[in-house]
Amino acid sequence: MSIQIYNTLTNKKEEFIPIRKGEVSFYLCGPTVYDYFHIGNARAWVVFDVIRRYLEYRGYDVKYVVNLTDVDDKIINRANELCVHPNEVASKYTEAYFEDCRRLKIKDATCNPKATEHIKEMQDLISLLLEKGYAYELDGDIYFEINGFSEYGKLSGKRIDDLIAGYRVEPDQRKRNLLDFALWKKVKEGEVCWDSPWGKGRPGWHIECSAMSMKYLGKEFDVHAGAEDLIFPHHENEIAQSRCATGGVFAHYWIHIGFLRIGKEKMSKSLGNIYTAREILDEFSPESIRLFFMQKHYKSPIEFSIDVLANAENAVQRLKRCYFKLKELLERYNIEDNLNYNKNTDIIKNFRKEIIDIMDDDFNSAVSVAKIFDLVKVVNEKMESEYSVSKEMHVLKDAKDIFDEINKFFDIIPMTYEKSENTEKLLEILLNIRDELRERKEYALADKIRGEIEKLGYIIEDGALRTRWMKR
Ligand SMILES: [Zn+2]
Known part of the structure; x- marks a missing residue:
């Protein structure tokens, strides 16, 4: 049987046929590095690690790209709270991300491109969209015009009118459509910024994933993955801008994982029920965390x-x-x-x-x-x-x-067996007690201990200085 994948884009299970035989190009939306990642994020990293490794087990050569969003409002806000430079926040939590992933036994990605190291690629993509008439400038900001892309809403299965009706942000009346989104944001006082043909500023979030996925995997690649809450607007916008810029298909299969709830509740800061992965890893083995995620289908919510x-x-x-x-x-x-x-x-x-x-x-x-x-x-x-x-x-x-x-x-069986280490320690303790008993000439009890230990398959040798033991 061939591999079947539920594709969010077509809303059905499809046979998996990679672009190049025997190879899989796979892009996962990685972390925004402004804090330690929580157990809900960990579900995404582990589930896609298993899917990637399963594809490898089935004989595919998988190129697995996971980006790092190291410039973003959340990072800037965090840096302002802590009165440090945003780079400091980003580098601290990038390191923490890798550390926690390794503790969760997640295999290293083929590459982890950072947004801040791909500003040029993002600007090139924005220039292309402006040239082709899919984007427009508004006082130093560049917006993507969704009216230019007839398939907008296909991934999330939503109609543009419904999306507009559900729009909750204070509308910017200058935009041609309320849903038009920023490709480039004009610099605000004190923010990190880069030079651009449109003046100083920084990229929008969506453009970075388009630029980095296509740089490393090509205009068309096999799988684009992420959590369910990224479908709209992030992935919808990625599709729109990538397809308009290149004329190519962009990703063929879109895989999304379900939510993680704490008990029956949503995890949120206000409810104070956020567990970081590292807190959980201090109490539980990585294998148990991985098994817990595997016990549910990846699309189902998990409690x-x-x-x-x-x-x-x-x-x-x-x-x-x-x-x-x-x-x-x-x-x-x-x-x-x-x-x-x-x-x-x-x-x-x-x-x-x-x-x-x-x-x-x-x-x-x-x-x-x-x-x-x-x-x-x-x-x-x-x-x-x-x-x-x-x-x-x-x-x-x-x-x-x-x-x-x-x-x-799956990586759910621990491959070291600490129990035997503990057994050895316990054996040493018992033999030390036995030595003391012999010194006190309590031979009957000393012999009894020896007999019981030998029954378990060990040989005891009384040396001049100390007692040695070995497995029979
Ligand atoms: Zn992304």
Whole structure:
């Protein structure tokens, strides 16, 4: 089966056919770097990380571009509040963004273009729009005229009249249409600005994503992604200005993720219910956060709570225990020597096929992850039974391979096993106590401790200075 993607632009699920065979050009609207990102933003970064890595797992070479908006009203306001230069705010939170993404196990993008380093590309695009008559100047500001683009509103599925009726901002009567948006903003007192053919100023937000996506991916590329609230006006405007400037199609598939709510409420500063990703990462493993996001289809809204996350953490631990037990068993057993193995491993192989089919169908991680836990159950049962362990080693080997494969994109199984480190520490503590008992000549109790530890598969050697232990 080929990969199907729900395309916001056509409002239906479509077969994914990339422009160049075997390659995917992918643009994600990245962060505005004025604060630490919150758990709602984290959903977007993680979901698209999984989609990108899944496409790679399916054999595509993915060029993954995530921009950084480092000039914006929010950054300027934040800088004014803190009485620092906007660059200082932007560089601090850019660094924090990368740090938190790595903690969430998000794979580095192919590139992260910064808006402030692409002013020239934005100005070129604006010049082109002016030349072609799609934009106009108003006292140092440049506006895009939406009347010039007949498909305006297609992405959001809205009619221009309805959009005007819903317009909530104080209308600027000089504009030709209320919905015309700024491509270039004339400098205001004390703001960061750049020289331009239209005087000093700074770019509008929408133009930056058009300029950067097309610079790195071309006039036409495969996927443009972002959160649902970017559909209008941000992505609608990106389509309008890009298509008018180049005459090309711009992005072929538009993927949008649903909202994250805190319990039943929207996350907002006034409700005081904003959790930053780093706060959550201090309490929970990255795998549990990733699993929590994967347990819902990316388009559905998701309700966040500490309890739900705690459940996800338990599920991750269940997965981890199963995986490491399996790994240990396989290491202990030499499969090639075992001639009596059962070659009928279809039960497990079906899991792989099912997981892939489900993911191919618009990246349905929710159902896919449920399948993985069904597999855990089957594997645990097999590991309980001595018959299965000895006769079905190849089945177990297949299961481990599936876990390794799904982890390439979901990344929900922690690959280090701290539990054994703790076990070693506990062993040292016990042996130190035993040494003390021996010094006190309480041999009966010392021997009892030794006996119990040996039962767990360790060898204890009493040296002249200290007691050593090793695994049998
Ligand atoms: Zn954008």
